[in-house]
Structures are given as structure tokens and as C-alpha cells.
Amino acid sequence: MPLPRLGTRSVRLRTAPAVFVVLAVALGGTLLAVSPDGARHGKASAGASGHAVIEVSESRCGSGWTRPEPGVRTFDLHNSSDGAAEVYLEDPDSHAVYGEVEGIAPGTTRQLTVRVGKGSYAFECVPDDADAVTGPTVRITSGQRGPGAAPVSEHDLIPPALSYQKWVGDGLADVVRLTTRLQRDIDGGDLAAARSDWLPAHLEYERLGAAYDAFGDADAQINGTDAGLADGVRDKDFAGFHRIEYGLWHGESSDGLRAPAAALAKALTGLRDSWAQTRMDPAQLGLRAHEILENTVQFELTGRTDYGSGSNLATARANLDGTRQVLSRLRPLLTTRYADLPGLDQELDRAQRTLDGFRHGPGWTPLDQLSRAQREQADSVLGDLVERLASVATLCDPRRTV
Incomplete structure (x- = not known):
């Protein structure tokens, strides 16, 4: 498709941001997930402000969620690989998505805030140039989870x-x-x-x-x-x-x-x-x-x-x-x-x-x-x-x- 020229109406239309797309969907007045615009370089300290540091890589995708408790939780998604990746938090059975962050650069950390509750969860890491990898399943036995949505193909x-x-x-x-x-x-x-x-x-x-x-x-x-x-x-x-x-x-x-x-x-x-x-x-x-x-x-x-x-x-x-x-x-x-x-x-x-x-x-x-x-x-x-x-x-x- 030709690139739009200056002065056209089509320059108004922006493609989805490569570095910041989150599943921030207002369903029933509740945000599905919230992610800040910026990326932080370096690995976040484990447990900082109650955050869980989640590894983003092909070999250890989703590792780090060791305290699966209900409520609003913030995950520090740290990309330890050598390429950019996107990450989904999903139900491994239904594949309903509860949170999403795209364009996590190598060596950087992005935050994802989600309300988790009774049910099963797994992080899915999708590197730019490799197949998707699903991390370990985490189960929470109480609480009400935030809204999720089945993915669209x-x-x-x-x-x-x-x-x-x-x-x-x-x-x-x-x-x-x-x-x-x-x-x-x-x-x-x-x-x-x-x-x-x-x-x-x-x-x-x-x-x-x-x-x-x-x-x-x-x-x-x-x-x-x-x-x-x-x-x-x-x-x-x-x-x-x-x-x-x-x-x-x-x-x-x-x-x-x-x-x-x-x-x-x-x-x-x-x-x-x-x-x-x-x-x-x-x-x-x-x-x-x-x-x-x-x-x-x-x-x-x-x-x-x-x-x-x-x-x-x-x-x-x-x-x-x-x-x-x-x-x-x-x-x-x-x-x-x-x-x-x-x-x-x-x-x-x-x-x-x-x-x-x-x-x-x-x-x-x-x-x-x-x-x-x-x-x-x-x-x-x-x-x-x-x-x-x-x-x-x-x-x-x-x-x-x-």
C-alpha cells in the first residue's frame, strides 16, 4: 500500500502503535488491563511495591509469578531475550485474554496491571521472529477476576x-x-x-x-x-x-x-x-x-x-x-x-x-x-x-x- 503523502486526509489515520498496545477495554466500566506508555530499562527489583517480575523469553516465559493471590496485581514484564516481544495474560483453557502488552524491547521492563481472581492464568510470550511460547499455568482459588475477551483472528x-x-x-x-x-x-x-x-x-x-x-x-x-x-x-x-x-x-x-x-x-x-x-x-x-x-x-x-x-x-x-x-x-x-x-x-x-x-x-x-x-x-x-x-x-x- 502506498505511503500517504503530506497534506492528505490519510495522514490523519495512525496505525496501531508498535511500542504500546494494551488490552485496555472498558467492559462494564472496568479496565481490562492498564499499561504505562513508557518502557523502563533494566530489570525491576523483585517484589518492588508488591509487583511480580515476570520473565519474557523463549526458555522461561511467564516464570516469576510465585504468589498467585486475587486482586489487582501489577506485573513487571522483563524481556531478557535479544528481540522484541509481545505478551498476553490469558486463560490457558479458553484462551480469553485478560491483558496484553506489545513491543517490549530487549532488556526493558513494561508493566501490566490486571484484576485477577478465581481461575487459571498463563503468560504467552510472542517474539517478533519466533513461535509463541506459553508459560506455566497459575491457579487462583478465590476472588473475582477482571473482564477477558476471546481473541479475534x-x-x-x-x-x-x-x-x-x-x-x-x-x-x-x-x-x-x-x-x-x-x-x-x-x-x-x-x-x-x-x-x-x-x-x-x-x-x-x-x-x-x-x-x-x-x-x-x-x-x-x-x-x-x-x-x-x-x-x-x-x-x-x-x-x-x-x-x-x-x-x-x-x-x-x-x-x-x-x-x-x-x-x-x-x-x-x-x-x-x-x-x-x-x-x-x-x-x-x-x-x-x-x-x-x-x-x-x-x-x-x-x-x-x-x-x-x-x-x-x-x-x-x-x-x-x-x-x-x-x-x-x-x-x-x-x-x-x-x-x-x-x-x-x-x-x-x-x-x-x-x-x-x-x-x-x-x-x-x-x-x-x-x-x-x-x-x-x-x-x-x-x-x-x-x-x-x-x-x-x-x-x-x-x-x-x-
Whole structure:
């Protein structure tokens, strides 16, 4: 897959961090596991602050848990091998995962905090370049354990990814149709109609949020911003919807907008026609469900992508629609893994009601016209939703076990 260029929408989307991914899933209001961002060099002293030092290596994976008592326990995972590794704390019978830390560098120690209770546990060490190794089983005879989740495989994610990819193909056809209308407005010199038709076309594209990374370089031509461009909005590489938005709302003539509109229509048509040969990465689907709204908070609610139309809240609403489309395909996997799925649904509905409150017929309230209370409400409801969607990203992150 091509690397995204500066100024594209797809640079907003981040892949799962290689050095810090934990199974921090809010199930029933309880964190499944918590791990600090940083790594500590050197081996932790045994028993420091009640911590258990757990060895991460192929020969002694999981050794060091000598006092299996119930309650909240912190494990210092020390990688004594010569390569990076990820570690899971799981039920060796059901393989339900209770905690996870990825990217533990050689010679470093990372912490994992988990509530353990009655049941069986084992650490699984997965070196970057070797097979997984399961450590000794530890049994606890009392107490209530924290939440766990059955792992998801890439095979599990293929059907939802194929379904979503088909939906994106249909969506691209709609974007091309709406953009063709926008191009006709500009070619005909009717800029008032172009301003009316720009938003529906742009929002239809924004709803395809989980596919931006698969769009590759085409996204720069379709939805690029002026970020990283030497001449900003006047740079020759500033293109796509936002280029046209800037011109429509800053008094540019139809003559100046005809070439950008033609380029946009051409890029979208090419993307639509080639989409059937594109393959999305199924492993990224859960991550994208989270990042669509994470980027909404970062870019739309801050006004960083407003080039004159004042439509950031409309874009946020379209992004919410896009998130729902991804979640609808992941729901069969989440139903048995995410205990607070009803709570997520409630937050999605609350976010939709909040954003819909800023719509007035075909128009939307610009960000700079919101009261402080309204801004805080929008930030709060979407911020809370982003936190919940982080759970989806983690639960749908395929685990490597061999």
C-alpha cells in the first residue's frame, strides 16, 4: 500500500502503535488491563511495591509469578531475550485474554496491571521472529477476576472487511455522481449552486472514513489539505474538495475553479473504477472504527479543515455515520466480546443527537458561532465516544499466536 503523502486526509489515520498496545477495554466500566506508555530499562527489583517480575523469553516465559493471590496485581514484564516481544495474560483453557502488552524491547521492563481472581492464568510470550511460547499455568482459588475477551483472528475479520469494501464501492459511485453535479455547476458558472452542491458531495466522501488508507495517493487529490505545502492554499498541489471549498467561499471565479473541479472528478472516477481490484486490510477495520472519530475530534472539532464553508459539524456527523457502518459489520464479533456494547450504542445515539442539534435545514452552525457550552458539549460527547471506540480497536486487533 502506498505511503500517504503530506497534506492528505490519510495522514490523519495512525496505525496501531508498535511500542504500546494494551488490552485496555472498558467492559462494564472496568479496565481490562492498564499499561504505562513508557518502557523502563533494566530489570525491576523483585517484589518492588508488591509487583511480580515476570520473565519474557523463549526458555522461561511467564516464570516469576510465585504468589498467585486475587486482586489487582501489577506485573513487571522483563524481556531478557535479544528481540522484541509481545505478551498476553490469558486463560490457558479458553484462551480469553485478560491483558496484553506489545513491543517490549530487549532488556526493558513494561508493566501490566490486571484484576485477577478465581481461575487459571498463563503468560504467552510472542517474539517478533519466533513461535509463541506459553508459560506455566497459575491457579487462583478465590476472588473475582477482571473482564477477558476471546481473541479475534484475521480470518474472523475477512467477512466484515469484504462487506465493508462492497459498501465503499457503492459509496464511491454516489460520490462520483454528486461531484459530477458540482463540476457542472462550476463549468456553467453557477457558483451559488456549486456552494449548495459542494457539501453533499463532500459528506458522501467523508462517510467512507475507514477506507481512506486503502485509497492511497488518490486521497491527496480528493480530500487533501494544505498541511505541509510550501505555499499553503495557493500551492499548486492543493487539490480536491478543500481546494474547491476555499475558492467557492473566498470569491474565486468559475474560470479558476474549472481545472480543480475537473481534476477532482477525474480522481474520484479513477478511484471508483479501480476499487474492485483494491484489497483492504481486514486487521485494520477495528482500528479505523476508532480513528474515524479520533480524527474528527482532532481536526473537525478544532476547525483545522475549514476552508470557508463552516461545515465542520456536518463533517463530524458524516464521520459518525461512517463509524456506524464499520461497527455494523463488526457487531457479530463484538456481541460476544464487548460487554458494554449497549453502552457504546447509547453513546453513539447521544453523539448523533448532539450533532443533529447544530443542523438547521440544509445548513449547519459554524464552529465559531457555537457558545462555549455548546463547544464543550460537542467535545465531551465525542471525546467519550472515542474512548469507548478504543476498546473496539483493541478487541478487533488480531493476535499472533504462532
